[in-house]
Amino acid sequence: MELIPLLMFAAICLFLMFGYPVAFTLAGVALAFAGLGILGGVFDPNLLKSFPARLYGIMNNYTLVAVPLFVFMGGILEKSRLAEDLLANMSKACGRLPGGLGISVVLVGSMLAASTGIVGATVVTMGLMSLPLMLKRGYAPSFACGTICATGTLGQIIPPSIVLVLLGDVLSSAYQQAQLKMGIFNPKTISVGDLFIAAMLPGLALVLLYILYVFFTAWLRPNIIPRVEINDDDKVSLWRLFASLLPVLLLISLLLGSILIGAATPTEAAGVGALGACILALCKKQLSWARLRDVSRSTTQISAMIFMILIGASLFSLVFRGFGGEELVHQFFSSLPGGVYTAIALVMLAMFILGFILDFIEIIFVVVPIVAPVLLAMGVDPIWLGIMIAVNLQTSFLTPPFGFALFYLRGVAPASIKTSEIYRGVLPFIGLQLALLCIMALWPSLVTWLPSQL
Template sequence: MSTEILFVALMFVSFMALLFTGYPVAFVLGGVGVLFALLGDALPLMGIDSLPVGTNFLGFATDRIFSTVSNYSLVPMAMFVFMGYMLDRSGIADRLLDALSLALRRVPGGMALAVVLIGVILAASTGIIGASVILLATVALPALSRSGTNLSLSLGLVASSGCLGILIPPSIMLIVMGDQLRLSVGDLFMAAVLPGLMLSGLYVLFVVVLAIVRPDLAPKPPRPEEGASTAEVLLQVGRALVLPLLLMIAVLGSIFAGIASPTEASGIGALGASLLAAVDRKLSWKTVKDVCFATANTSAFLYGLIFGATCFSVVLRGYGGDEVIEAAFTSLPLPPEGVLGLLLFIVFLLGFFLDWMEIVLIVAPLTVPVVTAMGFDPLWVAILLAMVLQTSFLTPPVGMALFYVKWTAPPGTRTSQVYKGVIPFVGLQLLAVALLWLFPDLALWLPGASG
């Protein structure tokens, strides 16, 4: 084993070992990076000079880290976080659930369908998965229970629908991915629209078919004559949808039309969410203070991870880690499609143990350039990776959506019920990955049309 491979392996082993000690991931990543940077500076003094490290390796690493965390492309992250938390305070989910459940009362599994559609609207309004899942669970689980929907199905539905924001723009993950892979955030947003809608459509199809085949899991809605008139339904749905739709058009439409950059659009979103809260008489000094504190807390957490992961990856590259990984991939007896499939499979497995942030910050920058050098479109690969990463929110033992749903679930809910509920939706996510693999234009058509 060469010295480079040995030190690269030691870095990964040290990270994985310390990860299971319970220390915050950001500190583990940064600590391992600093430790091995100091070791890199000490190696020449020990007579080891075969590694590609300089005499001021730690100084080089800190320069690279600062340039990364101060990147202008990360500015929208905090603004979209603010937008999400402000929408959370506006009461949008309650109104949407009432309106959509009324509108879909004649459709099999109407209440469950309403939850999926609210998940899509929340996803297009905020990329904060924790806020979306908790908000959706708080509002939808009691309503699903009253409608007689099976508890496991309700839990899986809420968890998966709340996670649509990881793919549907404005997604925080796509912003970070664009920064790490040197891709346009606007192009990533456009590339993710159709795959995100396709995945939402698969959820809708699954709910409708399940409600028809197994009506005991999603009971039939009341008879049509027991509901409100069509005019009353349309009026209530219009009132609930018009302002959120205007906000989505203002944010995403300005990006897709080239009128505003993602940074400028994030400011529009933050202002628009505040106006929505004001219209609903939910905007107060306490609300602004709480939202600002929550935004600062979440943004600090994300930047902490970016700082630690950048430290780790920069030092890993200093030890020749990118060359080691590139050699490992290119030496495989597989065609380019096989290498890409292997990468996606590895990312899927990593999602059982790591959060999306660690995978995007550590694995993606080291592996995606190797794969795209084989002739694949970078945007397509990035969206494939994003869709696979979406499963990391639903796969135990560290799927964050599972913890959010279990925390807000009715007393007595077992963890096994949450796991059982998400299994079909993980399968649907993998089916969506397969469809995107077979039809790359799902990700490439909108960016190509805009260009």
């Protein structure tokens, strides 16, 4: 009986590695094990009767409405070419600094991440715009590719992030389960807005680490980042820089500002952001019926994929718990030497490794519901845990050989750039992200301080 949950999880990983669709793999494995369990008399078939109620809960979940809205907003901003003028002016403004173009790529990418919240859109957009320019300026291909990939993954942690939206919903349910187990019958909840607020300081810290790395690399290793002579044509006026910054800053202020002051929920802010993106695209004369149709179609496809995975993962977690999987995980964590600290380290390591073969959506919907209630019942802060998971998933998104950000850039990079150069370029940035994880583990207040002030 105790081996069945382990076999379920192993079967999921095996079938996903063979390339079967994630949503149907989750549901199919769950139903297969449930059927065998019923025949063997080790699974209660009445548990499956609660699945329709879970489906209704997914359909009736107001928080998840933010997902298609943020995806739509990111698609519109990607098509509107909002970042082109910003990158051109920012690179001129930072031109006198060592590695000025690399620093401008980090800054523009972070603002694009804060506008779209979608890693793929940021990596592809920055790859198409900045990679040819960085290669033309003499940047080493590995360094240029590493900077673009790492900057693109900032969409995982900087709000509004699809990862944080999904994590907020899953962790809220897990937090309520943990409190009920501890005998708290009026359980508190955490919101996506709490995670958005908590992610701001770690996100800014990671941007600062990237900038410092680019600056000191350019200063100490000019063979990788050659110094560029600045002439009058490469200067930009403050007005032009402000004019290119204004649309992005205005959209970010509308999104995050409305959440911070409590004027809007993340779902309402997502609606405002989607409308704001359409207005910006219209002002730049980049909005047409054909483009709107393409974005709407891609938004529908991505949203349908996410919700189908959520439905499959909900069935999988129901059957997993029916076989006593959650109690097995709790017993395992409780028996570890070092208690909660060892448990957290083990969970972070497992998620990092699983990130090589699973997308962040599968990890959030499959792994987090299994381990989060146990960790939260052990006294772990839910907001801190959510940000730790988000940064960890961001790191796995960047790690060779299966990091998805690497595949996105490989798809738009010139054929002359070797895949090994892309892999080599991201390694220092992976180290910076792991350093941030250690900093947040040693000083949790980096995550928890800002939410406690609001």
